[in-house]
Amino acid sequence: MSLLxxxxxxxxxxxxxxxxTDKILGGAATYISLAASYFTKKxxxxxxxxxxxxxxxxxxxxxxxxxxxGLQVIKGEKTFFWAGKYHNDMxxxxxxxxELNVLANFNPIVPEAYQxxxxxxLGNLMPQVQQKVIAQLKKRPKLIVLDTMNFWMDIxxxxxxxxxxxxxxLTINDSEARQLSGEYSLVKAAQKILDMGPKYLIIKKGEHxxxxxxxxxxxxxxxxxxxxxxxxxxxxxxxxGGFIGYLAETEDISFENMKRAIIFGSxxxxxxxxKFGTENLVGLTQEQVDSRVQEFVDLVQFDIALV
Amino acid sequence: MSLLxxxxxxxxxxxxxxxxTDKILGGAATYISLAASYFTKKxxxxxxxxxxxxxxxxxxxxxxxxxxxGLQVIKGEKTFFWAGKYHNDMxxxxxxxxELNVLANFNPIVPEAYQxxxxxxLGNLMPQVQQKVIAQLKKRPKLIVLDTMNFWMDIxxxxxxxxxxxxxxLTINDSEARQLSGEYSLVKAAQKILDMGPKYLIIKKGEHxxxxxxxxxxxxxxxxxxxxxxxxxxxxxxxxGGFIGYLAETEDISFENMKRAIIFGSxxxxxxxxKFGTENLVGLTQEQVDSRVQEFVDLVQFDIALV
Numbered sequence: 001m002s003l004l005x006x007x008x009x010x011x012x013x014x015x016x017x018x019x020x021t022d023k024i025l026g027g028a029a030t031y032i033s034l035a036a037s038y039f040t041k042k043x044x045x046x047x048x049x050x051x052x053x054x055x056x057x058x059x060x061x062x063x064x065x066x067x068x069x070g071l072q073v074i075k076g077e078k079t080f081f082w083a084g085k086y087h088n089d090m091x092x093x094x095x096x097x098x099e100l101n102v103l104a105n106f107n108p109i110v111p112e113a114y115q116x117x118x119x120x121x122l123g124n125l126m127p128q129v130q131q132k133v134i135a136q137l138k139k140r141p142k143l144i145v146l147d148t149m150n151f152w153m154d155i156x157x158x159x160x161x162x163x164x165x166x167x168x169x170l171t172i173n174d175s176e177a178r179q180l181s182g183e184y185s186l187v188k189a190a191q192k193i194l195d196m197g198p199k200y201l202i203i204k205k206g207e208h209x210x211x212x213x214x215x216x217x218x219x220x221x222x223x224x225x226x227x228x229x230x231x232x233x234x235x236x237x238x239x240x241g242g243f244i245g246y247l248a249e250t251e252d253i254s255f256e257n258m259k260r261a262i263i264f265g266s267x268x269x270x271x272x273x274x275k276f277g278t279e280n281l282v283g284l285t286q287e288q289v290d291s292r293v294q295e296f297v298d299l300v301q302f303d304i305a306l307v
Numbered sequence: 308m309s310l311l312x313x314x315x316x317x318x319x320x321x322x323x324x325x326x327x328t329d330k331i332l333g334g335a336a337t338y339i340s341l342a343a344s345y346f347t348k349k350x351x352x353x354x355x356x357x358x359x360x361x362x363x364x365x366x367x368x369x370x371x372x373x374x375x376x377g378l379q380v381i382k383g384e385k386t387f388f389w390a391g392k393y394h395n396d397m398x399x400x401x402x403x404x405x406e407l408n409v410l411a412n413f414n415p416i417v418p419e420a421y422q423x424x425x426x427x428x429l430g431n432l433m434p435q436v437q438q439k440v441i442a443q444l445k446k447r448p449k450l451i452v453l454d455t456m457n458f459w460m461d462i463x464x465x466x467x468x469x470x471x472x473x474x475x476x477l478t479i480n481d482s483e484a485r486q487l488s489g490e491y492s493l494v495k496a497a498q499k500i501l502d503m504g505p506k507y508l509i510i511k512k513g514e515h516x517x518x519x520x521x522x523x524x525x526x527x528x529x530x531x532x533x534x535x536x537x538x539x540x541x542x543x544x545x546x547x548g549g550f551i552g553y554l555a556e557t558e559d560i561s562f563e564n565m566k567r568a569i570i571f572g573s574x575x576x577x578x579x580x581x582k583f584g585t586e587n588l589v590g591l592t593q594e595q596v597d598s599r600v601q602e603f604v605d606l607v608q609f610d611i612a613l614v
Contacts, residue, residue: 263609297611
């Protein structure tokens with residue numbers, strides 16, 4: 001079934017303790033699509049760039065099974081640009097530059113050909129824009145996943161709360177879960193957030209893994225312990241992409257299958273952070289993905305027989 | 308087979324955001340022994356207290372299958388006392404008071420009846436004292452586990468490095484692993500530390516779980532997401548106690564069995580932090596322990612069939 005990905009396509013300039021990039025390809029929808037492409041072969045993209053966006057990036061996305069009919073190219077304007085610098089622990093970063101450019105007036109338009117969408121992934125964007133996409137779909141998708149961040153909780157909480165009522169899965173990080181719920185305990189935070197609308201909540205804890213909650217169950221997946229993390233940019237989006245890509249391909253939205261989807265998402269994210277930007281998400285082989293997933297199995301599986 | 312536990316038996320005064328205690332029973336060897344008592348029924352204790360230490364605590368330890376022949380009671384002196392206050396995030400704390408008292412001149416003596424020891428757990432203590440215990444054992448135990456902390460890395464690194472050559476399993480937390488190895492990546496830190504002597508390394512990450520390394524393999528166990536953590540004191544020692552208690556009872560020191568032991572250790576630690584001090588480690592039932600272990604199974608087990 002088809003997957004619709006909505007989110008930013010951008011230029012990033014990244015500095016980490018391991019090095020520094022010029023303007024490179026970035027954006028939530030880029031990471032999500034590339035990650036999902038290892039699991040599903042039919043993806044549609046709704047996003048916006050300026051006419052400074054190189055055709056080679058669009059070709060690369062097309063090669064990864066991404067239909068770019070819904071990618072608006074705005075003449076005479078520039079692509080969204082973000083520059084950031086990570087601290088030594090790689091867990092925190094400073095934003096150096098944010099140039100919204102085309103994003104400032106982004107009006108998402110879902111092409112008619114995308115109306116058969118069964119799985120919708122709303123990458124981090126202004127909640128009003130995320131809602132506009134849902135409103136344009138004539139048939140409600142089987143599953144709507146929404147990613148957001150603390151910034152929208154600070155400046156657009158009512159709109160975010162409205163969006164939460166319309167979705168199935170929310171993905172946020174641990175400090176955002178605490179901010180959204182007002183609870184320090186993630187278990188309590190999850191229960192409060194599930195009362196706001198989503199049936200499932202994924203709390204991303206970066207190098208400490210991810211938690212999946214519904215009202216009755218909880219599942220935990222670790223992040224893979226890596227020798228080196230070069231660049232955390234896009235880790236959360238790659239995770240979300242692997243997650244929804246796997247669900248879209250298997251068409252099974254049970255809790256059991258979401259557990260698997262989280263492992264595939266974690267595996268994809270572990271590739272992402274090993275190189276700068278999207279570099280390591282381009283051209284992975286099925287063998288590489290399978291072998292990485294096997295590392296997760298080996299990492300956490302144990303055998304205890306309780307009487 | 309018999310388990311020998313060496314470490315502090317102490318009084319603690321604890322303040323957390325949830326409350327405050329008077330002087331209560333504490334000490335690494337206390338937590339270790341109580342935790343291990345849910346898995347093995349033959350434990351010997353080497354430690355020291357003053358004559359202010361109440362008989363009721365000794366009786367309670369005896370009830371939990373702890374032989375206290377090796378517990379020295381020093382006349383006219385006072386028991387080791389520690390007071391600390393946890394910050395709001397419960398991950399960091401300030402030491403308010405440390406009164407070494409009997410610990411200042413602790414000379415551990417292993418009673419003749421303890422010489423059959425097959426499993427030795429050296430709780431956090433001055434490395435020279437830990438080594439004195441190993442030196443007294445006529446037959447090398449099947450497994451020696453040593454816990455230590457940053458304090459000894461600061462003031463007794465040569466002695467600690469000497470001790471590491473004589474043991475099988477080292478348990479430390481993530482920041483201590485970084486300090487000991489000089490590596491930020493825990494994967495790299497582990498390989499360096501395993502070159503220092505131990506065959507196995509357990510890195511405790513508190514609420515973020517624990518990692519078990521040997522030179523070829525790695526295993527990760529999460530901490531159980533809890534509604535409330537009342538008091539983290541003793542969590543690491545309860546973890547170590549459950550770990551070595553399970554190994555001593557099963558007499559199997561394979562990597563596969565250590566994975567199980569880590570789950571049992573994590574389960575025991577999850578009980579510990581739900582109440583103040585040792586309160587929740589006294590009088591647990593087998594059903595409570597089994598049900599908690601089942602929660603770990605449910606939390607992390609997934610089913611992915613790779614071709």
